[in-house]
Structure formats: structure tokens, C-alpha cells
Amino acid sequence: MASCWQVTGKQGFLIAPEPVTDPLPFLSNTMRSAVGEIMDVASCLPQLVAEGRCREACLALPIPNFSGSDVILDERAAERLHQAYAFLSNGYLWQPGEEPTRQLPRTLAIPFVQLSARVKRPPTLSYTNTQLANWRRLDPAGEIAVENIKAVQMFQPLPDEEWFWVLHIVIEARGAPAVVAGTRLVQAAKLNDIDQIERQLEIIRSGLETIIELAGRMEEGCRPEVYYETLRPFLFAHPDGVVFDGVQAFGGKPQTFLGQTGAQSALIPAICASLGLRHARSELTTYLETVRAYMPEPHRRFVAGLDGQVVRDCVSSTVSQNSVRTLYNSCIEKVVEFRRLHLGLAANYIASRMDNPRGTGGTDFMRWLKHMTRETTEQML
Numbered sequence: 351m352a353s354c355w356q357v358t359g360k361q362g363f364l365i366a367p368e369p370v371t372d373p374l375p376f377l378s379n380t381m382r383s384a385v386g387e388i389m390d391v392a393s394c395l396p397q398l399v400a401e402g403r404c405r406e407a408c409l410a411l412p413i414p415n416f417s418g419s420d421v422i423l424d425e426r427a428a429e430r431l432h433q434a435y436a437f438l439s440n441g442y443l444w445q446p447g448e449e450p451t452r453q454l455p456r457t458l459a460i461p462f463v464q465l466s467a468r469v470k471r472p473p474t475l476s477y478t479n480t481q482l483a484n485w486r487r488l489d490p491a492g493e494i495a496v497e498n499i500k501a502v503q504m505f506q507p508l509p510d511e512e513w514f515w516v517l518h519i520v521i522e523a524r525g526a527p528a529v530v531a532g533t534r535l536v537q538a539a540k541l542n543d544i545d546q547i548e549r550q551l552e553i554i555r556s557g558l559e560t561i562i563e564l565a566g567r568m569e570e571g572c573r574p575e576v577y578y579e580t581l582r583p584f585l586f587a588h589p590d591g592v593v594f595d596g597v598q599a600f601g602g603k604p605q606t607f608l609g610q611t612g613a614q615s616a617l618i619p620a621i622c623a624s625l626g627l628r629h630a631r632s633e634l635t636t637y638l639e640t641v642r643a644y645m646p647e648p649h650r651r652f653v654a655g656l657d658g659q660v661v662r663d664c665v666s667s668t669v670s671q672n673s674v675r676t677l678y679n680s681c682i683e684k685v686v687e688f689r690r691l692h693l694g695l696a697a698n699y700i701a702s703r704m705d706n707p708r709g710t711g712g713t714d715f716m717r718w719l720k721h722m723t724r725e726t727t728e729q730m731l
């Protein structure tokens with residue numbers, strides 16, 4: 351059976367064909383009542399957080415055993431459960447009005463680690479939980495568009511939070527044709543098929559234009575101060591590591607993870623890889639490689655398998671016409687335009703609000719986002 355993380359031309363890296371919102375039908379009978387209780391708490395998380403009762407509710411949860419291979423019968427149901435625990439865990443660690451804690455209780459720690467083994471990603475909140483698998487359509491036959499998508503799981507009852515997730519989700523879907531065009535571009539370059547190269551570069555450029563247009567709509571529904579003050583605090587992993595109570599494999603030692611970030615999306619990395627864009631080895635590229643472990647495994651392989659150096663070689667070769675080179679450079683310009691716009695978002699939503707800004711992964715992100723933008727500009731042919 352095809353993985354739900356197979357990359358498609360319609361939805362790109364979003365879970366396919368759509369997320370399972372209720373995992374109960376995909377569980378063995380013996381699990382259903384305990385998991386039903388957990389899903390009820392996950393669905394009420396925004397209210398529990400708002401009322402300061404998240405910790406109390408999490409401590410009272412049952413501890414189902416998700417470790418057997420025949421316990422969860424659908425990959426997407428395992429994702430929904432992983433997502434529920436990822437949100438509950440960060441809700442628990444960062445409950446507003448309480449001292450932050452690094453101690454995850456056994457009611458969350460044991461099942462979360464079992465589910466993480468199943469989905470092959472770390473037991474921490476990631477972009478996969480918050481965006482790739484966090485949507486449902488209002489009209490089941492309708493498009494993945496801002497008017498037709500709702501988030502499945504939230505931290506707080508705030509429209510700004512929902513807009514933040516939904517806009518990224520729509521960007522992933524609308525960027526999908528550019529991702530598929532990227533794989534075709536590399537193939538066409540291997541065959542030196544100039545017509546096909548032009549066709550795919552046009553799709554990539556138009557995909558980037560759509561991504562830029564959508565990303566520019568962030569403030570329409572997500573106020574920077576609301577993001578910074580109320581949503582961002584939930585996205586961090588504890589800097590000193592999290593202690594997973596009752597998880598023998600960790601032997602009581604704190605486990606350190608990176609916080610949730612858009613850098614865990616494969617969309618821009620895939621487009622850049624297919625264009626053959628490279629960045630000099632640095633603290634920044636190491637960080638970007640590390641965050642790949644937080645992507646679904648098929649996406650890591652997808653990006654790793656895309657090498658657009660052949661595209662650059664083909665475009666810069668003497669036989670290729672000037673129009674191809676111009677088209678290729680216009681794609682690079684669009685990547686630069688995205689990165690400039692994105693830099694503005696990072697400044698407005700985060701950096702301008704704090705001294706010595708650090709990203710959820712702890713990096714000096716303004717410096718390196720600028721650096722990446724500059725390095726992209728330098729790769730015009």
C-alpha cells in the first residue's frame with residue numbers, strides 16, 4: 351500500500367489523501383475506550399489550556415500500549431495519535447500561567463515514545479504534526495484553499511493560530527506542482543530535453559509566485575504580536591532537554607530536540623534542490639540537515655534524491671539557448687523574493703520583539719536567513 355507520505359502533484363508533501371481525524375475505527379477493540387478518552391482531551395486542549403487545566407487533564411490519562419505492530423491498523427491513524435500526543439506534550443510543558451517544566455509524565459511520555467517509533471520521527475512537536483497532517487476540508491469535495499480548510503488540532507481557541515497553520519497548509523498544496531516539476535526538470539536535464547526543461551521551469555516559477563503571494567497574506571489572519579506572545583511559546587522544545595518519565599530506553603536522561611519550525615517543511619528545500627542551489631557548509635546548513643530528521647521519512651529520501659546540478663550544467667552549457675538561462679534565472683529570482691519576504695516575516699513576527707533573537711532551534715536565524723538569501727542571489731547563471 352502507498353505511504354500517506356508519498357509526494358503527489360495535487361498535495362505535494364501534505365498527508366494523502368487526507369488526514370484521519372478520528373483514529374478509533376483503526377484501532378483494535380481493546381484500545382478504543384482508553385484512546386477515546388485521550389482523543390477527547392486532545393480535542394479540548396484549547397479550552398484546557400485557556401482554563402489552565404492542561405496538566406491536570408494529562409496526568410489523569412490512561413496509558414494504552416501502542417507498541418504492537420497490529421495495534422494501529424492505518425498509518426494516518428498513527429499520525430493522528432502522534433499529533434495528539436505532540437500537542438498535549440507541548441501544552442503540558444508550556445502551560446501558560448505555570449512554571450515551564452522539562453518533566454513529561456508517564457501518561458504522555460510512554461505512549462508518545464511508542465508512537466514516535468511507529469512514525470519514525472522524534473517524540474517532539476514538528477511541522478508534520480502542526481501543518482502536514484493538521485487539516486480537514488469543510489466541503490469534502492472542495493479545494494485545499496484558505497476558505498475550505500480548518501485545523502484539526504490547536505493549542506488555543508484563537509483564529510490567529512488557525513490561520514498560521516492553515517496558510518502553511520495551503521502553501522504546501524499550491525506549491526505541489528512546482529515540486530513535481532522539479533523532479534521532471536532533473537529528468538529532462540539528464541536527457542538534455544530543452545523544451546521540457548523550459549516547460550518545467552515555467553511551472554516552478556509560477557509555483558513560487560503562488561507561494562510568495564500566499565506567504566504575503568500572513569498578517570491578514572495572524573497578528574504578529576499574537577503569534578509571538580501566545581503561539582510561539584508552545585513551539586519550543588525544552589532547551590535543557592525533556593525527561594520522559596517511565597521510558598526505560600532513555601534511562602531517565604533528558605532528551606534534547608529542536609523546536610517546531612517551517613524549516614522542517616520539504617517544500618522549499620525540494621524546489622531549491624531541483625534547481626541545483628547549494629549553500630556553503632556552515633552552522634546553518636548543519637541545522638537544516640538536522641531538521642530533516644523531523645520530516646516524514648519518504649520526504650527526507652525525496653529531497654536527498656533530487657540533485658539539480660545537472661540542470662545548472664545543462665542551462666549553462668553553450669548549446670542551451672539564452673531563453674532557458676533567462677527562465678532559470680527568473681526561478682532563482684523568485685526563490686530570492688520568497689527568502690526576502692520570509693526574512694521580513696521572521697523580523698516582524700519574532701526578531702523585532704526580542705533582544706538577541708534565537709529561533710526555535712536556537713540559531714541566530716536573522717544572520718543566517720540573510721546569508722542564505724545572499725548565497726541564493728549569487729547562484730544566478
Ligand code: HEM
Pocket residue numbers: 518521565568610611612613614615617618619689692695696699700708709710711712713715722
Ligand atoms: C510568520 C511567518 C513565519 C515566521 C515567523 C517564520 C520564521 C522562521 C524562522 C525563525 C526560521 C529559521 C529557522 C529556525 O529558527 O528554526 C525559518 C526558517 C524557514 N522557514 Fe519560516 N517563518 C514563517 C513562515 C514561513 C512560510 C510561510 C514558509 C513556507 C513554507 C516558511 C519556510 C521556511 C523555510 C523553508 C525555512 C528554512 C530557511 C530557508 O530555506 O529559507 N516559513 N522560518
